[in-house]
Amino acid sequence: MPKSVVEVQNVTKSYHRDKVEVRVLSGLSLTVPEGEFVALMGPSGSGKTTLLNLIAGIDHPDSGQVIVAGTVLNQLGESQLAQWRARHVGFIFQLYNLLPVLTAFENVELPLLLTKLSSKERREHVQTALELVGLKDRLRHYPRQLSGGQEQRVAIARAIVTDPTVLVADEPTGDLDKQSAAEVLELLARLNTEFRKTIVMVTHDPRAAEKAHVVRHLDKGELNGAAVVNRV
Amino acid sequence: MGVFHLIPRNVLRHRLRTLLTIVGIAVAIMAFGLLRTVIAAWYAGVTQAAPDRLISRNKIGITFTLPVSQKQKIERMPGVIGVTYGSWFGGSYKDPKDFFPQIAFEGVNSFLLYPEFIVDSAALKAFATERNAAIVGSATMQRFGWKVGDAVRLTGMIYPGDWDFVIRGVYTGRTDATDVSQFLFNWSYIDQRMQQEMPGRAGQVGWWVIKINDPVKAASVSTAVDREFENSSDPTLTETEAAFQQSFVAMAGTIVFSLQIISILVVGIILLVAANTMAMTARERISEYAILKTLGFHGGHILGLIVGESLLIACLGGALGLLMMIPVLRVVGASLRAFFPAFPIDPRTYPLAAGAAILVGLLAAIFPAWHAIRMSIVNGLRRVG
Numbered sequence: 332m333p334k335s336v337v338e339v340q341n342v343t344k345s346y347h348r349d350k351v352e353v354r355v356l357s358g359l360s361l362t363v364p365e366g367e368f369v370a371l372m373g374p375s376g377s378g379k380t381t382l383l384n385l386i387a388g389i390d391h392p393d394s395g396q397v398i399v400a401g402t403v404l405n406q407l408g409e410s411q412l413a414q415w416r417a418r419h420v421g422f423i424f425q426l427y428n429l430l431p432v433l434t435a436f437e438n439v440e441l442p443l444l445l446t447k448l449s450s451k452e453r454r455e456h457v458q459t460a461l462e463l464v465g466l467k468d469r470l471r472h473y474p475r476q477l478s479g480g481q482e483q484r485v486a487i488a489r490a491i492v493t494d495p496t497v498l499v500a501d502e503p504t505g506d507l508d509k510q511s512a513a514e515v516l517e518l519l520a521r522l523n524t525e526f527r528k529t530i531v532m533v534t535h536d537p538r539a540a541e542k543a544h545v546v547r548h549l550d551k552g553e554l555n556g557a558a559v560v561n562r563v
Numbered sequence: 564m565g566v567f568h569l570i571p572r573n574v575l576r577h578r579l580r581t582l583l584t585i586v587g588i589a590v591a592i593m594a595f596g597l598l599r600t601v602i603a604a605w606y607a608g609v610t611q612a613a614p615d616r617l618i619s620r621n622k623i624g625i626t627f628t629l630p631v632s633q634k635q636k637i638e639r640m641p642g643v644i645g646v647t648y649g650s651w652f653g654g655s656y657k658d659p660k661d662f663f664p665q666i667a668f669e670g671v672n673s674f675l676l677y678p679e680f681i682v683d684s685a686a687l688k689a690f691a692t693e694r695n696a697a698i699v700g701s702a703t704m705q706r707f708g709w710k711v712g713d714a715v716r717l718t719g720m721i722y723p724g725d726w727d728f729v730i731r732g733v734y735t736g737r738t739d740a741t742d743v744s745q746f747l748f749n750w751s752y753i754d755q756r757m758q759q760e761m762p763g764r765a766g767q768v769g770w771w772v773i774k775i776n777d778p779v780k781a782a783s784v785s786t787a788v789d790r791e792f793e794n795s796s797d798p799t800l801t802e803t804e805a806a807f808q809q810s811f812v813a814m815a816g817t818i819v820f821s822l823q824i825i826s827i828l829v830v831g832i833i834l835l836v837a838a839n840t841m842a843m844t845a846r847e848r849i850s851e852y853a854i855l856k857t858l859g860f861h862g863g864h865i866l867g868l869i870v871g872e873s874l875l876i877a878c879l880g881g882a883l884g885l886l887m888m889i890p891v892l893r894v895v896g897a898s899l900r901a902f903f904p905a906f907p908i909d910p911r912t913y914p915l916a917a918g919a920a921i922l923v924g925l926l927a928a929i930f931p932a933w934h935a936i937r938m939s940i941v942n943g944l945r946r947v948g
Binding site for chain 1: 564566572851856857860861862
């Protein structure tokens with residue numbers, strides 16, 4: 332049985348809007364084994380993105396534990412968390428979030444600037460990542476010179492270039508047309524099957540969720556029902 | 564590529580805004596330098612004053628004269644190695660608005676007490692032998708297009724009537740700060756005419772210039788001179804040349820103080836301009852800073868990016884301002900020659916102006932950087948789109 336990469340244990344999380352406390356997650360627990368592709372679905376406000384943020388180490392739970400890649404995230408300070416994220420997490424955002432003043436190459440190179448790799452090694456890694464997402468011929472293009480699908484593929488290259496333990500994707504196809512969305516989902520599926528990447532993806536799109544091994548539904552901050560297994 | 568390569572690219576992102584900010588800072592830095600130079604010009608007489616020269620004037624007021632007979636007594640005093648005198652002529656050349664200082668000097672020996680005036684020997688020889696010879700500062704020569712040998716008629720106010728002079732020489736300054744605007748001529752020229760036309764005003768000088776052998780003795784010699792004449796009909800007030808000049812600056816103390824306040828306000832204004840730009844910039848890029856943090860960059864990187872961008876803009880503005888300052892000060896100095904004979908650029912103005920630009924760059928970045936560092940990644944990412 333594969334070991335768990337993500338363990339969310341009895342986590343609660345609330346936000347304050349004005350003076351009103353809004354409970355987002357209520358004692359939620361989730362385990363994601365290594366190499367699994369999990370889709371999190373649910374209505375708006377159900378806590379999907381909050382859960383993803385906790386797994387990614389960019390937010391803190393009010394109570395409970397989040398253990399990712401063997402590290403208890405609650406115990407890390409901001410600086411340690413930043414280092415941990417750089418090493419273990421690759422992010423894919425709905426709106427790609429590439430830096431507009433950097434070329435595709437430079438955007439993908441960004442996370443590598445935090446490593447001790449030489450310039451030559453960085454270049455090799457970036458070229459490999461961009462080749463993997465099919466954009467080796469777009470190295471010098473700025474984001475404004477790329478289509479939405481291409482931008483998202485550059486973002487995926489940026490997410491995988493450090494070979495992170497887990498990929499987290501927040502509505503990765505939410506801003507794409509059908510064709511581009513299909514290409515991005517194929518790419519994620521390929522990263523999971525060929526490169527054994529553990530992926531946690533938030534989506535509203537049932538077709539996107541079909542690409543995952545397992546689909547978990549959230550409602551009002553809790554996992555709703557058993558996991559739906561698409562494929563093993 | 565390093566992450567700080569982002570700084571120049573971010574600077575060029577909103578080119579018009581960056582350009583306007585740079586020009587704004589440049590104009591302000593130039594204004595800062597100009598104001599400082601005007602203040603320095605006001606004090607030029609004080610800072611350039613010789614420490615071994617005393618000025619003695621009538622204790623009642625600067626407009627009152629002193630009898631030339633006092634000279635021998637002053638010369639005999641311990642510590643005194645030279646005495647000469649001068650009188651303010653206060654005439655005008657053609658248009659009374661074209662002011663320049665005209666001073667009746669005792670004679671050639673007066674130049675010995677002013678080593679900062681460089682005059683050739685032929686001019687001094689003519690000055691010694693020709694009653695109406697004049698030696699004129701290079702700035703005034705240039706201003707009126709005069710040449711050596713020209714005849715110049717001045718109309719006297721203090722000494723009424725028309726006075727004809729022949730320019731026999733030009734003096735230049737030993738330093739840029741030397742006053743080279745004066746029109747110098749023989750005191751005997753006016754004294755002889757006073758003897759004929761207004762005998763009561765003959766034998767009177769405006770002030771004494773006393774050279775002492777040791778600047779440390781300035782106070783004791785001043786006291787001795789004033790004590791010598793304190794019970795006479797013409798008591799003196801003796802002080803160092805710097806103090807004498809300072810008394811003129813003090814008359815315009817409010818103006819100088821106002822200029823100093825304005826120069827500080829100018830720095831404040833550029834701070835607001837730069838701070839506004841940086842605040843807008845940081846606000847627009849909050850999501851990008853959140854993304855960088857998400858990728859593992861820490862607060863130090865964000866601080867470096869924001870402070871670096873602010874410093875780059877401020878330094879570009881400061882450098883442009885300093886470059887603009889030199890020709891602008893030349894033009895302004897030339898146009899203010901009548902009021903400020905010496906308009907030297909204080910060398911400290913450059914590091915001060917550069918320091919002001921750097922300070923502005925740093926201060927303008929503090930709040931945006933603090934805000935960006937403190938903002939949580941989740942809140943930063945919410946601003947995407």
